Amino acid sequence: xxxxxxxxxxxxxxxxxxxxxxxxxxxxxxxxxxxxxxxxxxxxxxxxxxxxxxxxxxxxxxxxxxxxxxxxxxxxxxxxxxxxxxxxxxxxxxxxxxxxxxxxxxxxxxxxxxxxxxxxxxxxxxxxxxxxxxxxxxxxxxxxxxxxxxxxxxxxxxxxxxxxxxxxxxxxxxxxx
Amino acid sequence: xxxxxxxxxxxxxxxxxxxxxxxxxxxxxxxxxxxxxxxxxxxxxxxxxxxxxxxxxxxxxxxxxxxxxxxxxxxxxxxxxxxxxxxxxxxxxxxxxxxxxxxxxxxxxxxxxxxxxxxxxxxxxxxxxxxxxxxxxxxxxxxxxxxxxxxxxxxxxxxxxxxxxxxxxxxxxxxxxxxxxxxxxxxxxxxxxxxxxxxxxxxxxxxxxxxxxxxxxxxxxxxxxxxxxxxxxxxxxxxxxxxxxxxxxxxxxxxxxxxxxxxxxxxxxxxxxxxxxxxxxxxxxxxxxxxx
Numbered sequence: 001x002x003x004x005x006x007x008x009x010x011x012x013x014x015x016x017x018x019x020x021x022x023x024x025x026x027x028x029x030x031x032x033x034x035x036x037x038x039x040x041x042x043x044x045x046x047x048x049x050x051x052x053x054x055x056x057x058x059x060x061x062x063x064x065x066x067x068x069x070x071x072x073x074x075x076x077x078x079x080x081x082x083x084x085x086x087x088x089x090x091x092x093x094x095x096x097x098x099x100x101x102x103x104x105x106x107x108x109x110x111x112x113x114x115x116x117x118x119x120x121x122x123x124x125x126x127x128x129x130x131x132x133x134x135x136x137x138x139x140x141x142x143x144x145x146x147x148x149x150x151x152x153x154x155x156x157x158x159x160x161x162x163x164x165x166x167x168x169x170x171x172x173x174x175x176x177x
Numbered sequence: 178x179x180x181x182x183x184x185x186x187x188x189x190x191x192x193x194x195x196x197x198x199x200x201x202x203x204x205x206x207x208x209x210x211x212x213x214x215x216x217x218x219x220x221x222x223x224x225x226x227x228x229x230x231x232x233x234x235x236x237x238x239x240x241x242x243x244x245x246x247x248x249x250x251x252x253x254x255x256x257x258x259x260x261x262x263x264x265x266x267x268x269x270x271x272x273x274x275x276x277x278x279x280x281x282x283x284x285x286x287x288x289x290x291x292x293x294x295x296x297x298x299x300x301x302x303x304x305x306x307x308x309x310x311x312x313x314x315x316x317x318x319x320x321x322x323x324x325x326x327x328x329x330x331x332x333x334x335x336x337x338x339x340x341x342x343x344x345x346x347x348x349x350x351x352x353x354x355x356x357x358x359x360x361x362x363x364x365x366x367x368x369x370x371x372x373x374x375x376x377x378x379x380x381x382x383x384x385x386x387x388x389x390x391x392x393x394x395x396x397x398x399x400x401x402x403x404x405x406x407x408x409x410x411x412x413x414x415x416x417x418x419x420x421x422x423x424x425x426x427x428x429x430x431x432x433x434x435x436x437x438x439x440x441x442x443x444x445x446x447x448x449x450x451x452x453x454x455x456x457x458x459x460x461x462x463x464x465x466x467x468x469x
Contacts, residue, residue: 020231023298026434033300050190058197065204066220067228068298069305069342072204079201083194133205134302 003045003103011060014040019067032150036158037064038126041081042119043168045104050086057082077130081122092118106168119159120152127151221307225340228296229309239435246326247438253327287403289440290314292322295340299373299433304345306331306436311339316441321401325438328407328430329353329395333441341441346408347373347433355408356396360385363396366408366427373433376409378425379417387414393427400450403442 018037041057048056061075068074089105092114102109105118128148135144185192236243290310297306310316316336322343324330332351335342344351347368355366355378364381378393391411397404413426444450 023300051193054190054193054197058201061201067224067296068301070205070301070303072201072206076198076201076205079194079197083190133202 007040007044010043011040011063015060015063015067018064023068029150032147032154034154034158035127035151036155036162038078038081038122039159039162041078041085042122043104043106046089047103050083053082053085054079073130073133076133077126080129081126084125085122088118088121104168107163108167116160120156123152123155123159124148127155219337221335221337221340221342225295225307225309225337228307232293232295236437239437242435243325243437246324250326286445288443288445290316290443292316292341292439292441294436294439297345297433297436299345299347302349302370304347304373304433305334306343306345308341308343308439308441309339310441311341312336313338315443316341317443319401319447321395321399321403321442321444323402323406323440323442324431324436325440326407326431328409329402330431330433330436330439332401345433346376346429346431353402353408354396354399355393356404357381357385357387358392358394359388363398364423364425366393374428375412376427376429378411378427379422381423381425383416383421383423385423387411387423387425389414393425400444400447400454403444 014037018035022034022036037060040060041053044053044056057078058075061073061078062071064074065071093110105115107115109115110118131144131147131151135141135147292308292310295307295309298304308316308322316333318333318336320333321329322331322333329346331343331345331348332353333341334344346353346366349368349370351368353366354363356363362381362385364378366376366378368376381387389411393408393411395402395404395406395408407430409427409429411425412428415424415426416422417424
């Protein structure tokens with residue numbers, strides 16, 4: 001399966017999962033909405049250029065926004081994640097390219113600790129920015145802090161569970177391809 | 178000029194980021210004006226189609242509850258049928274007529290249309306639900322929506338060809354005129370964004386006697402809702418010390434967790450009432466400005 005087709009299917013699966021499962025299930029608490037759809041952006045191949053990353057991030061957020069009737073909210077957060085992603089990857093991956101030849105970020109490609117840091121930073125950014133935008137509209141500061149922490153926690157739990165349950169069979173980057 | 182192009186070339190990533198971020202924030206903060214724009218209508222039609230597919234599956238999980246509610250409503254309507262009543266005087270026959278106005282001086286003010294909820298949330302601060310009727314079926318903005326057990330559920334805010342978006346009572350900008358059944362006092366039912374089971378009823382003066390468990394109905398002064406539909410029952414009585422009014426916590430009678438069959442109610446006098454209201458405001462302003 002080509003990268004393009006695989007990522008399209010992944011996007012559809014993540015959006016449907018987010019809209020029809022995670023937004024629908026009775027929540028543990030009114031502050032906590034589990035989020036996982038932005039894992040799509042975290043899983044995009046390394047080879048995607050920064051420009052395309054921004055455009056894809058924006059569209060991903062916008063598609064979810066049209067389901068939840070909040071135009072711009074998730075788009076803004078996803079865009080931030082897509083913008084920051086290359087910087088974080090640069091810091092966390094080995095500089096020596098001979099050791100580093102996987103196609104997309106995964107625990108296998110980056111080792112568990114750097115990958116966990118990578119997911120943690122971007123999750124915190126996504127939720128922090130999104131809840132901040134919501135908070136401008138309504139809510140108190142304590143709500144804001146609790147919501148960011150709780151949502152980040154539950155999303156990390158979901159992502160690592162997904163990571164353990166569905167290990168991706170990753171192809172190596174080769175010169176012949 | 179060349180330098181400008183070089184600058185754009187060099188910083189094109191961050192420029193794109195800032196521009197798209199601007200677009201996203203513009204969408205977000207202009208939503209109320211923006212939601213009438215064309216391409217949200219198109220998106221509405223798309224998500225509507227996917228939502229109704231999903232809904233066909235989801236409906237099965239709530240069939241039992243839904244049937245109970247429908248049955249109760251049917252039962253109460255059956256009791257109203259003219260065949261339940263016999264006239265003592267056999268020389269007079271009651272004739273039921275369905276024309277818009279009849280000779281007894283009564284006319285029709287409200288028309289109801291059935292619809293099915295295809296998407297619904299209760300977890301956000303601004304909750305909307307989507308129903309499978311739109312402009313083609315005669316739905317217009319500002320029509321009232323009641324749930325299948327006859328309790329107030331929301332107001333239509335946006336309409337596409339075959340779907341409509343309804344602002345649920347669980348929306349922080351929502352305010353519905355409501356009255357106490359016991360005393361008839363008018364107040365405003367709003368939502369504070371916290372618990373989807375409770376609304377807040379404001380502007381009831383302290384002089385009124387209020388008890389826990391009192392019924393709250395839609396008021397007779399609302400432009401959207403017909404009078405007498407259930408909003409909820411009072412579950413907690415608090416005071417707003419600032420203005421000497423009650424702050425009543427109202428348990429909603431509509432169950433927003435599993436809304437399914439709803440009725441969209443049109444006020445046939447809506448345009449005339451709103452127009453009169455607006456013209457009155459203009460007239461009062463003019464009187465204020467001109468010297469008496």
